[in-house]
Amino acid sequence: MLTYIVEDDPVAAYLAELMIRKEQFCSEVQSYVNGQRAFDSLKEANETGGALPDVILLDLNMPLMDGWDFLDAFDSLAIAKDVCVFVVTSSIRPDDIEKTTHYKHVRGFFSKPIDEKALKRMQHLLEVPNN
Amino acid sequence: MRTPDYLQAELLDLAVADATLFNFLHGTVLDGLWYWDLQAPENGWVNSKLWLTLGHDAQHLPPEPNAWQAALLPADFATMQQVVAAKAADAACHTFSQVLRFHRLDGSEVWMDCRALLLRNEAGTATRLVGALLNITREVEKEAYAVEIANHYSTILSNQSVYIIKTDAAGNYTYVNDLFYERFGYDAQIIGTSSLNSIIEEDRPKCLDVVAQCFVEPEVPHQVILRKPYNNGPVKSNHWEFKGLVDEQGQVTEILCVGYDVTLLTENLQKSQHLLEVTKQQNLRLQNFAYIISHNIRSHSANLTSLAKLLDGNGNADQKAIFLQMLNTSTAKLAETIANLNDIVTINTQGAIAKEPRLLKEEIIKTLDALNVQIRQHQIRVEVDVPADLLVPVVPAYLDSILLNLLSNAVKYRATERPAFIRLYTYQEPGFIVLAVQDNGLGIDLNRNRNKVFGMYKTFHNNDDARGMGLFISKNQVEAMQGRIEIESQTDVGSTFKVFFSTNVDVDLYS
Structure with a gap:
């Protein structure tokens, strides 16, 4: 199983990766410092038949291409695989939480930091079939 | 047939023969008789009837002979x-009344009422x-009362604060x-002229609506606020109560309008x-700001x-x-985040800061001097088409900061x-003096980023020293001076930032 971490803060990205490995959430992790890098990689994998992620942990506030731009761009890629996006942010803005529910790929909204409990909840959400 | 003669x-004959008739006339018919030498x-x-x-x-x-004179008012x-x-002097005068x-x-x-007969x-x-003498006290009082009532109503009608108007149907x-x-x-x-003429044009349909209601529902007040020019001067708002008045047939024949000034x-x-x-607006900005603060501080606190x-747990020394x-x-x-936030808080909480007139061109030249080394190094051509005597009311520190930010961005993201x-x-x-800062540099894709250009921690180019604070701070500073900032931009063509300096010297938002 492949997980993308899309996060501009290197400390936060490192800590999330460390937690994922420790909890054996998945076998492989790829980190991207903004939405643009993650999108480019996703697009390339989709076109060349490369490995597509199962899960994307997506930060919202990022330079160049932020989380919302990424979600819009992601929707425009016709990806056959069921990729599950979890929004991971420090934002407590109610509008942000509400807005994520309009994206079909987003299956959860998480506050930083990602800890054992958050990963357990993600695991549980992944097992529930997506309606 | 005998005539009544x-x-x-x-x-x-009866009058001459005895006193019966005379007694009846002065004792019963009259209210008093007076015989004066x-x-x-x-x-x-005077007779006893008086x-x-x-x-x-x-x-x-009264037994006193002069009691009659005491009973009469001296005046x-x-x-x-x-x-x-006067009457006695006129030989032709025999009767008068007083x-x-x-x-x-x-x-x-x-x-x-004294009907007088002069005997010569x-x-x-x-x-x-x-x-x-005839007692006319009751008539006099009635008349006085009627006058009082008339005065009373005329005072109400010419009241100093209420307009009263009637119109025909x-x-x-x-x-x-x-x-x-x-x-x-x-x-x-x-x-006889149309009452609509005195009302400002855009309020006329409103007036006609209310008049229509008066016909549908007469004898009930209908209310409306209409504006009229006051003695060809300022336009005044008046609150009116319109009422349709009906005749015996139940037809509305008149509209009664009572109004008063509600301009204030x-x-x-x-x-x-x-x-x-x-x-x-302030509340919205504050709320937004609270979210930004919480987001920025929370992201560090999460780390x-x-x-x-992790430091508390087991791990080897290298990892630790x-x-x-x-x-x-x-x-x-x-610490850096808190310093940034402090900059913003300072701009937003200072409230009314004194504005001073500054020569815009002079300030621009000063800023360009500060950037002189980079401008020469990158061979950037600079044109300043600003009148030398143009004064703008600004908070001087804000103007310095805005100019430095826009010009250093133009250098940094040059072509x-x-x-x-x-x-x-x-x-x-x-209401504004507009300064445009135009470059032919990298530009920003506004289709994707219009809402973010002036946001906090937003960066648009792969530039490691970009903090995403500059334009956010500039926007706050311009707004604190009651101005605004706009951008026109196209990727690889260039950007034009327009700073609207309010010419209003007064910085009080509430005036």
Whole structure:
């Protein structure tokens, strides 16, 4: 199983990766410092038949291409695989939480930091079939 | 058939024969009889009926011979003497009448109509006066009451604060009170003309609606606020109550309109609404700011929490050294975030800061001097099309910061594949002096980023020293000076930032 971490803060990205490995959430992790890098990689994998992620942990506030731009761009890629996006942010803005529910790929909204409990909840959400 | 003439002759005979008829006339028909010696005016005689009229008891009539004069009001006695003297001098005059006031026993006044007959001697001198007195007190009082009532209503109608108007069913004036004439500078010529003419054009449909309601539902007040120019001067708002008045057939024939000035009220309402709008905007900005603060601080605190937990747990020394280094980085970033937030808070909480006029061109040249090394190094052509004497009211520190930020951005994100230029020019808009900073640099894709350009921690190019604070701070500074900032931009063509400096010197938001 492949997980993308899309996060501009290197400390936060490192800590999330460390937690994922420790909890054996998945076998492989790829980190991207903004939405643009993650999108480019996703697009390339989709076109060349490369490995597509199962899960994307997506930060919202990022330079160049932020989380919302990424979600819009992601929707425009016709990806056959069921990729599950979890929004991971420090934002407590109610509008942000509400807005994520309009994206079909987003299956959860998480506050930083990602800890054992958050990963357990993600695991549980992944097992529930997506309606 | 006998003619009635015999009755006349008979009555005259009766009058001469005995006192029956005379007694009946002065004792019953009249309210008093007065016989006065004009040659000795202190002598007079009054009949007992007068005393009864003045409230005396028939058994106790005043015995004094001069009691009649005491009963007459002194002023009226004096007047009567003058009138008699004048009438007596006119030989042709035999009768006249004069109103006299007497004291009643209970202290009130009795008004008498005195029908006077002057008796003259052979020489034609008036020697006696016969006064037939009729009590007219009730009529006088009734009249006085009627006058009082009329005054009362006329005071109400010409009241100083209410307009009263009547129109016919077609809306033409039929009555207008004085206040309306006075305040709106009209005269009686408007009677018969359309009442719509005095109302400002955009309120006329509103007026017609209410008149229509008066026909649908007569005899009930319908309310509306209409604006009229006041004596060709300022436009005043008036609150009106329209009422359809119906005739016997139940048809609406007149519209009664009662109105009063509510200009101050409406103006205050508008002021409150403006204040509410300002407060709403501020509230929105504050809320946004609270979210930004919480987001930025929380993201660091999340890192710190995780790192502290990791340092606390089992791990080898190498790993712990990495965590410690990260902890240092995170605390440094937290301190930096707090410093950034402090900059913003300072701009937003200072409130009314004094604005001073500054020569814009001079300030631009100073900023360009500071960037001189980079401008020369990258061979950027700079044009400044700003009048040398153009003054802008600004918070000087904010102007410095805005110019440095926009110009250093223009240098930083300059064109690399074509000769770079920066052009500054100004123009006027109502209430604003606009400074445009144009470059032919990298530009920003506004289709994707319009809402983010002036946001906090937003960066648009792969540039490691970009903090995403500059434009956010500039925007806050421009807004704190009641101005605004706009951008036009196209990727690889260039950007133009337009700074709108409010020409309003007063910095009080609430004025």
